[in-house]
Amino acid sequence: MNASYDVIVVGAGPAGLAAASVTARAGLSTLLLDENPGVGGQIYRGITSTPVSNRAILGEDYWVGTALAADAKTSGAEIVNGATVWSLDPERLVGVSIAGQARLIQAKRVIVATGSQERPFPIPGWTLPGVMTGGAAQTALKAYGMVPDGHTVLAGSGPLLWLLAAQLLRARVKLDAILDTTPRLNWVRALVGLPDFLLSPYFGKGLKLLREVRGKVPIFHAAHIEAVGTDRLTEVVFDGRRLPADLLLLHQGVVPNVNLAMAAGVAHEWNERQLCFQPVLDADFGSSVPGIAVAGDGAGIGGATAAAERGRIAGFAAVRALRPEASVPDTQALRQKLQREEMGRAFLDWLYRPAESFRRPTGDTVACRCEEVTAEQVRVTARMGCEGPNQMKAFLRCGMGPCQGRLCGLTVTELIAAEREVSPAEVGYYRLRPPVKPITLGELASLPIAEAERKAVER
Amino acid sequence: MFKRLGEVGAAVAITVDGKPIRARVGDTVAVALLAAGIDHCRTTPVTGAPRAPYCLMGVCFDCLVTVDGVGSRQGCLVPVRDGMKIETQQGKREAGR
Amino acid sequence: MAASDYDVAVVGGGLVGVATAWGLAREGCRVVVLDEGDRAVRASRGNFALVWVQSKGLGLAPYAGWTIRSSNAWGGFAQTLKDETGLDVAFQRPGGFHLSLSERELEVRATNLKRLHNQPGIVDYRTEMMDRSQIAKMLPDIGPEVVGGSFCPLDGHVNSLRLFRTLHTANKARGVTYLPSHRVESITRDGDEFQLVTAHGTVSAGKVALAAGNANMRLAPMVGLEAPMKPERGQIVVTERLRPFLNHPVVTLRQTDEGTVMIGDSKEESTDPTGLTLGVSATEAERAVRMFPLLSRANVVRTWSAIRVMTQDGFPIYDESETHPGAFTVCCHSGVTLAANHALTVAPMIARGSLDKSLVAPFSARRFHVQEAG
Numbered sequence: 001m002n003a004s005y006d007v008i009v010v011g012a013g014p015a016g017l018a019a020a021s022v023t024a025r026a027g028l029s030t031l032l033l034d035e036n037p038g039v040g041g042q043i044y045r046g047i048t049s050t051p052v053s054n055r056a057i058l059g060e061d062y063w064v065g066t067a068l069a070a071d072a073k074t075s076g077a078e079i080v081n082g083a084t085v086w087s088l089d090p091e092r093l094v095g096v097s098i099a100g101q102a103r104l105i106q107a108k109r110v111i112v113a114t115g116s117q118e119r120p121f122p123i124p125g126w127t128l129p130g131v132m133t134g135g136a137a138q139t140a141l142k143a144y145g146m147v148p149d150g151h152t153v154l155a156g157s158g159p160l161l162w163l164l165a166a167q168l169l170r171a172r173v174k175l176d177a178i179l180d181t182t183p184r185l186n187w188v189r190a191l192v193g194l195p196d197f198l199l200s201p202y203f204g205k206g207l208k209l210l211r212e213v214r215g216k217v218p219i220f221h222a223a224h225i226e227a228v229g230t231d232r233l234t235e236v237v238f239d240g241r242r243l244p245a246d247l248l249l250l251h252q253g254v255v256p257n258v259n260l261a262m263a264a265g266v267a268h269e270w271n272e273r274q275l276c277f278q279p280v281l282d283a284d285f286g287s288s289v290p291g292i293a294v295a296g297d298g299a300g301i302g303g304a305t306a307a308a309e310r311g312r313i314a315g316f317a318a319v320r321a322l323r324p325e326a327s328v329p330d331t332q333a334l335r336q337k338l339q340r341e342e343m344g345r346a347f348l349d350w351l352y353r354p355a356e357s358f359r360r361p362t363g364d365t366v367a368c369r370c371e372e373v374t375a376e377q378v379r380v381t382a383r384m385g386c387e388g389p390n391q392m393k394a395f396l397r398c399g400m401g402p403c404q405g406r407l408c409g410l411t412v413t414e415l416i417a418a419e420r421e422v423s424p425a426e427v428g429y430y431r432l433r434p435p436v437k438p439i440t441l442g443e444l445a446s447l448p449i450a451e452a453e454r455k456a457v458e459r
Numbered sequence: 460m461f462k463r464l465g466e467v468g469a470a471v472a473i474t475v476d477g478k479p480i481r482a483r484v485g486d487t488v489a490v491a492l493l494a495a496g497i498d499h500c501r502t503t504p505v506t507g508a509p510r511a512p513y514c515l516m517g518v519c520f521d522c523l524v525t526v527d528g529v530g531s532r533q534g535c536l537v538p539v540r541d542g543m544k545i546e547t548q549q550g551k552r553e554a555g556r
Numbered sequence: 557m558a559a560s561d562y563d564v565a566v567v568g569g570g571l572v573g574v575a576t577a578w579g580l581a582r583e584g585c586r587v588v589v590l591d592e593g594d595r596a597v598r599a600s601r602g603n604f605a606l607v608w609v610q611s612k613g614l615g616l617a618p619y620a621g622w623t624i625r626s627s628n629a630w631g632g633f634a635q636t637l638k639d640e641t642g643l644d645v646a647f648q649r650p651g652g653f654h655l656s657l658s659e660r661e662l663e664v665r666a667t668n669l670k671r672l673h674n675q676p677g678i679v680d681y682r683t684e685m686m687d688r689s690q691i692a693k694m695l696p697d698i699g700p701e702v703v704g705g706s707f708c709p710l711d712g713h714v715n716s717l718r719l720f721r722t723l724h725t726a727n728k729a730r731g732v733t734y735l736p737s738h739r740v741e742s743i744t745r746d747g748d749e750f751q752l753v754t755a756h757g758t759v760s761a762g763k764v765a766l767a768a769g770n771a772n773m774r775l776a777p778m779v780g781l782e783a784p785m786k787p788e789r790g791q792i793v794v795t796e797r798l799r800p801f802l803n804h805p806v807v808t809l810r811q812t813d814e815g816t817v818m819i820g821d822s823k824e825e826s827t828d829p830t831g832l833t834l835g836v837s838a839t840e841a842e843r844a845v846r847m848f849p850l851l852s853r854a855n856v857v858r859t860w861s862a863i864r865v866m867t868q869d870g871f872p873i874y875d876e877s878e879t880h881p882g883a884f885t886v887c888c889h890s891g892v893t894l895a896a897n898h899a900l901t902v903a904p905m906i907a908r909g910s911l912d913k914s915l916v917a918p919f920s921a922r923r924f925h926v927q928e929a930g
Contacts, residue, residue, distance in 0.1 A: 035517055037487065037538050042516055049485055051467035084536075087834065095834065104834070117518045127521075129499045129511030130460065136515035140461055144483075144490045149462040171464060231509050232498055247460050257518070265830065369513075370520065372505045384724060385734040388594020394601040395721040397814075402520040402531070402796055402857050428594060433832055433859050437517075438531070441795060441819075442852035444841035453835030456822045457808075457843060458661075504797040504815060531796055531855050551815045554697075554801040555850030 001080065001105070005031045007318050008094050008107035009077075010085045010260060013041020014065070014304045015296025015311035016113030017072040022315030023109075024077035026326050031105065032072065033083040033096055035437070038143075039069050041115050041296075042135060043304045046143030057170045058142060059163070061205075061304070068308060087434035088112070088264040090289050095434060095447075102443035109291050109318040112261050113311060116254035116297035119276070119354065120411045121156065122361040124226040126250065127369055130233025134164045134251030147173045150246030153236045154217075155179035155225050158253040158352040159202070162209040169216055176245065178213070179222040179238050181252065183355045193347030200344025223357065252354040256298045259404060259436040262429070265289050270425035273349045274301055275359065276410060277429050283335075284317035285310055293317065301349075306341040309334055359411065360418045367415065368408035370401020378412055382419035389413055389430045402438055405430045460511075461493045473543040482539040489515060489522040489534035492545070500524050500534060501548035523548055530556045560749040562588040562733070564906065565761035567740050567752070567775060568768035570600035571716070571891035572865075572898055574723040576767050579903020581730040588733040588759055590740050590752060597829050599769055600891060602862020604792065604820050605716035605812070606805060607647065607893045610654065610683045610708035614672040616871045618918040621679040622897065627710050629896035634714070640729060643722040645714045646813035652711025652805040653695065655702050655847050662704045669706060683708040697801055699849040713805040715813050716892050723895075735759070740768070743778040745880050750779070763882040765906050767898075769865035770827075772873075772887045780879030782921045783887050784868040787827050791836050791861045792820035793844070795854040802848070809844050817851060819844040829863050865889050868924065874902060874916040882909065885921070 007023040009016045012034035024030040032039075040047035044065025052058055072079065080098065087095030092107045118133045125131065134156065140146040147168060153176050154165055165178055197203055213219075222238040227248050229235065236245045255276035262268060267288035268277040278300040285293045295314040296307035313335065316328050361367060361375035373396045381395050389405075389412050392398055398412050399405035405412075409430050417424040435444070468483040475497060482491035489512040492500055499509035501523050512522035515535045522534035525546040530553065534545075562585075566577045569591025580587045592598075609627050613620030627649070634647035656662035666685050672678065687704045694707075727734065738754040743764060745751075752759045764779060766772050772783035797815030805811075808821040822836045837859050845852045865888065867873055872888035884906050888894055905911045 035536055037485075037536075045516075051483075051485070052464065053467075082536075082538075089832075089834070093834075117516065118514065127508060127510065127513075129509055132512065133514050136513065139515040140490060140493065141464075144486060144494075145464040145467055146461045146490065146494060147464055149460060232511075370505075372503060372508070381721075384728050385736050386724075387736045390594050390601070391736075394717045395724070397717070400858065402523070402855065403518060404857065406518045431595070431830070433861075434834065435856055435859065438796065438855035438857050440852065441793070441841045441845055441854050441856055444793065444838055444856055445845045445852070446842075447834060447838040449835045449838050449842065453833060454839050456824045456833070456836045457839040459664075459823075529853055551797045551799045552854070554798045554817075554848075554854060556853070 001031065001078065002029070004106040005029045006107070006322050007109045007111065008033065008105060009111045009113055011041060011113035011115055011296070012039035012079065013043060013113060013115045013296060014068055014308040015115070016041065016111070017068045018308040018311030019111045019113060019295055019315040020077040021071045021075040022312050023318050024075040026319040026323060028319060028322055030077040032077050032079045033085050034081050035084040037081055039072065039079060039081065040065050042139065044069065045139050050142055051145035052141065057167055059167065062142070084437050085260060086437045086439050088260055090265050092291050097439050097443060100440070100443065102439050102446060104447060108322055109293070111314050111318065112292065112294045112298060113296045114257045114260050114298045116301060117257045117406060118251060119253050119255045120407050121250040121252050121358060122365050122367055122375065122411050123358065124365050125228055125233070127366050128227050128229050128233045129231070130229065130246060131227045131248045131250065134161055134249045137249045138164050138167065141167060141171065147171050148247045151176050151244050152247045152249065153177050153179065153243055153245045154249045155181060155222065156251040157182040157354055158251060159206060159348060160254070161251045162213055164249070164251065165217060166209050166212045169213065175217045177243055178217050178219045179225055180219055181222050181225065181355055181358055182352055184221070186351050186353055190347050190350035193344070193350060197344035197347035200340070202344045202348060223355070252358055253352060254297065254301055255410065256300060259406065259432050261287065261294050261298065262432040263434050263436045264292055266292060266294065268429065270423065271300060273346065275353065285314040286317060302342050302345060306338055309338040309341065313338070360414050361411065367411045368398035368401065370403050371397040373398040375415060378415045379419050382416045387420065388416060388428050392416065393430060399430050404432065404436060460496065463494060471539050471541050473539050473545060475545045476547055486539045487535050488524060488526060488537045488539055488545055491539050492534065499547070502550055504551040507550055525556065528556060560760045560762045562586045562759065562761040564763045564765055565590060565750065565752050565759055566765045566767055568766070569734065569736065570598055570767070570769055571720055571723070571895055572769070572886055572888065573767035574720070574727055575895040575898040576765055576886050576903045576906070577732050578723050578727050578730065579899040580907055581727060581732050583904055583907035585907050588735060588761065589727070590738040590754060590759065591734065591736045592739045593737040597863050599862055599865045600720050601717070602790065602792065602860055603716050603892055604818060605713050605892055606652070606807065606810070607649065607712040607714055608652065608807065608890070609681065609710040610652065610706060611668070611672065613675070613678060614668060615869065616918060617675045617678045619871050620681070623893060624679060624681060624710060626894045626897040627712070629900055630712070633896040633899060637722050637726055641722050641725045643718060643725060645719040645722050647712065647714045649710065649712030650804050651707060651709040652807065653691065653705050653707050654807045655698070655705040657701050657703065657843065657846055659703055665706055681710060694804060695802070697848050697850050699846050701846045711805060713810050714892060719892065719895065740775060743775065745779070750882065763884070763906060763909070765884045765886055767886045770863065772885055776885055779883035780877040781875050781883060781885050783873055783885055784921065784924055786866050786868045787863045788866055789824040789826040789829070789861050790820060790864050791822045791832060791840065791859060792818055793837050793840050793856055794818050794858045795851065796857050798854060801850070806847065809847060817854065827863055829861055832859060832861050865891065872919045873921045874911060874919045875921050876911050884911070
C-alpha cells in the first residue's frame with residue numbers, strides 16, 4: 001500500500017466496486033478499502049466465497065454481484081479487505097486500521113461508499129440474545145451458508161423482509177410467523193407513486209416475492225411487538241398473542257450509514273420520506289466537502305442497482321477532475337438509467353414507512369443499546385429542556401458507547417422530536433468525530449506527530 | 460439458533476472459554492459462536508445483561524469478544540484461525556487485556 | 557422590580573451558569589437561565605472533570621485559596637445535590653498526580669511548584685514532589701518512562717457530565733426556568749430592570765449574571781463590564797469502559813466512575829470546536845501509553861475537541877457593574893473545580909446584590925488595566 005492515491009474508495013459494496021473500477025480503468029491510482037473479509041458489501045455479502053451453491057436460494061439479483069466484483073478485481077484497483085477506515089478529514093487524509101496497525105493515507109479524491117445499515121428497531125426486549133436483525137440472518141445465509149434453527153419469527157416491514165423470508169423458505173427453513181408491522185394507512189400516501197412503481201422493475205419482483213411467501217407462512221399484522229425472555233428470547237408477544245420463539249429477526253428498512261461522512265464534515269439533511277439523514281450532494285454525488293463524494297445507499301437509499309450506477313457517476317466525476325484529458329463517456333445515459341431505477345422508490349418508501357410506535361419507543365424500552373439508556377429517560381430529559389442529541393449525549397451518555405450512535409442515533413433524534421413536537425430536521429443528529437470505529441490507544445499513539453502537535457500537549 | 464445448510468469448507472479448531480469448538484474455514488468468530496449454539500458472547504459493562512451477535516455487519520458492537528487475549532474485538536469482522544482462543548467477555552474489559 | 561419576569565437572569569446554561577442558578581434558587585430568587593442550543597460551543601460538554609488544586613495560583617496567589625475553598629466545599633455540595641436529585645456526581649478526593657516522562661519535565665515541574673509556593677500571600681497547602689518508586693506504590697501500573705511527579709492530596713475529580721445533568725435536574729425541581737435556544741443578543745437597562753433580547757423573545761429581570769463563558773467578551777460591555785478572553789482549543793481522547801485500575805486522577809489522564817479513561821490537556825490556538833487535530837490526539841495517546849503501558853490495547857471509542865473558556869490571564873473574573881447596578885460577571889476556566897464556590901459563595905452574593913470584596917476583589921477584571929498601566 002502507498003502513502004497516497006489519486007482515489008480512495010471506502011466500502012466494497014456495489015457503489016464502491018463500480019466506482020473503483022471506473023477510476024482504476026481510467027488510469028487513476030485507486031485504493032478500495034473494506035472492513036469485511038471479502039468484497040460485495042452487505043447486499044452481495046460473500047459474493048466471491050459463499051458456500052451456498054444452489055443459485056436459486058439467494059436469487060438472480062444476488063449473483064449480479066459476481067460481475068461487479070470480477071470487474072473491480074481486474075480493474076487495477078488495489079483492493080484491501082479487513083481494512084477498517086476510522087477517520088476521514090476534510091483534507092482527504094484517510095485513517096485506516098489493518099490487522100491492528102493504524103496508518104494514514106492521503107487521497108486526491110475520496111468516494112465514501114459505506115452503504116446502509118438497518119434502521120434501529122427498538123422494541124421491548126430487543127437486546128436479548130435470540131433477537132437479531134433480518135440482515136444478520138441474511139448475512140449468515142449468504143456468507144456462511146447458515147440458516148435459523150428452531151422457532152423463528154420474522155417481524156417488520158419492507159422489501160428486504162420479504163426477500164429474506166423467500167430466501168429462507170427456498171433453503172427449506174420453517175418460519176413460524178411473519179409479523180407485518182407496516183401501518184395499514186400507508187397505502188393512502190403511497191398511491192401517488194403507484195403509476196411509477198408499476199412501471200419499475202420493483203413491481204414484478206415484489207409481486208413474485210409476496211406470492212412466494214404467502215400461504216407458506218402465517219402472516220399477522222402487528223402494531224405492538226415484545227421480545228420476552230430472561231437471559232435469552234423465549235417468546236414473542238404481539239397484539240395480545242404469544243408465540244414460542246428461539247429467534248426473532250427484526251427489519252424495518254435500511255438507512256444511510258452516516259458516521260464516516262458526518263465525521264468528515266459532510267453536510268447532511270433530513271429525508272422526511274425515508275425518515276433518515278442523508279448527505280447533501282450534487283449531481284455527481286459530490287458532497288459539501290470538496291473532493292469527497294458519497295455514492296451508493298449512503299447517498300440516500302436507492303437499492304443495489306442504483307448504488308452501482310451512483311458509484312460509476314461518482315467515479316467518472318473523479319476521473320474528469322483528476323485527468324481532464326481522459327475520455328469519459330457521457331454520463332447522461334447512466335443518469336437516465338439511474339432515474340429509472342429510482343422510479344418506484346417513492347411508492348416503496350411511503351408504503352413501507354415504518355410505524356411511529358416502532359421508531360419512537362416508550363417506557364423501559366432500550367433506546368441506546370451500548371449505554372442501556374431507555375426511551376423514557378430520553379423523553380424525560382427532553383422535557384427538561386434538553387433540545388438536541390448532543391446535549392442528550394452529555395446528560396445520559398446515549399451514543400457514547402462503542403457503536404457510536406449507529407443503533408440509537410435516529411431513535412434519540414426522533415424521541416426528542418416527539419417530545420418537542422418538531423421535525424427531526426430541527427433536532428439534528430449527533431456530532432461525530434474520528435475514530436468512527438474504535439482503534440486501540442496504541443494504534444492512535446503510533447501515528448505521525450508533527451512538532452507543533454507535540455508541543456500542544458507537552459509542557 | 461443457527462445451523463449450517465451443508466458441511467462446506469474445511470474444519471477449523473478453536474476454543475471458546477477453553478472448550479473446543481469446530482468452526483469452518485471462512486467463518487467469522489461471531490458466526491462460529493452462533494453455529495456452536497453459544498447463547499451469549501458477553502455481558503454488558505453497564506448492567507451485566509447478556510448479549511449475543513445482533514447485526515453481523517459490524518455496526519452494533521454486541522459481538523465483542525476476547526480473541527487470543529485481546530479484548531473487545533468485533534467477532535463479526537474477525538475470521539477464525541486454527542487454534543484461535545476466544546473468550547466471552549464479562550462486563551467491563553480488564554485494562555491490559 | 558416586582559414587575560420583572562425574574563429576579564435574576566443567568567446568561568449561559570453551562571456548568572458555571574447552572575451552578576450559579578442553583579445557588580440563586582436556594583436563596584429564594586426567581587431565576588431564568590438563558591442558553592444556546594444543541595450545537596452551542598459548550599465547554600461544559602468538553603471539560604476534563606478534575607476538581608484540581610495543585611498548580612493553581614501561579615501568577616495570582618489568591619487564586620490558590622479560592623480554589624481550595626471550593627475543593628473543601630465540594631464534598632458537601634455533591635451530597636446536597638444527591639439529596640435533592642438522587643443523582644451521584646461521583647465526587648472523589650483521593651489526591652492527584654502530575655506525572656513527568658523525562659528528567660527535564662520533572663525539573664520544570666519542580667521549579668514551577670517552587671515558584672508557586674514562594675509567592676507572597678500564598679495559602680499553605682501540601683504538594684510534594686515524588687520520585688518514581690514513591691509514585692509506583694500508589695500507581696502500580698506506571699510505565700518505565702515515568703521518572704517522577706508531584707502529588708497533592710487535595711486533588712480530586714467528579715463525573716462532570718453527570719454534574720451538568722444533576723444541576724439541570726436540581727434547577728428544574730427548584731423551579732428555575734431554563735430557556736434553551738435563547739441566545740442573548742442584547743442587554744439593556746430600563747429603570748430597575750434589565751431587558752435581555754433573544755431570538756425567541758425578550759426576558760426581563762432585576763439582575764443579570766453573565767456566565768456565558770467566552771461569550772462574556774461580547775456580553776459584558778453591554779452592561780458596563782469587561783471580560784477579556786483568550787479562547788483555546790483542547791482535545792480529549794476517551795477509551796471504552798475498563799475495570800478500575802487507577803485510583804488517583806492524573807492531570808492528563810483519569811479513569812471515570814463509569815470505567816472509561818479520559819486523556820487530555822492539549823492546548824491549541826483555535827476557536828473551531830468542530831475540527832480535530834489527529835496528531836494532537838496521537839500525542840495524547842502516546843504519552844498515555846508511556847505513562848500506563850497497559851492502556852495500549854484499550855479501544856479508543858471517542859475523541860472530542862472543545863473550546864476552553866479562558867480569560868486573558870487564565871484566572872477567574874467576578875465583577876459587579878458600576879454603571880449597571882445588578883449586573884455581574886461569573887467567568888472562569890475551571891467551572892468544575894469552582895462549581896461549589898459558584899453555587900455556595902458567589903450566588904448568594906449576587907442574590908444579596910453585591911460581591912463580597914474580601915473574597916473576590918482580586919478577581920475583578922480591573923486587574924487587566926493595572927497590568928497595562930504597570
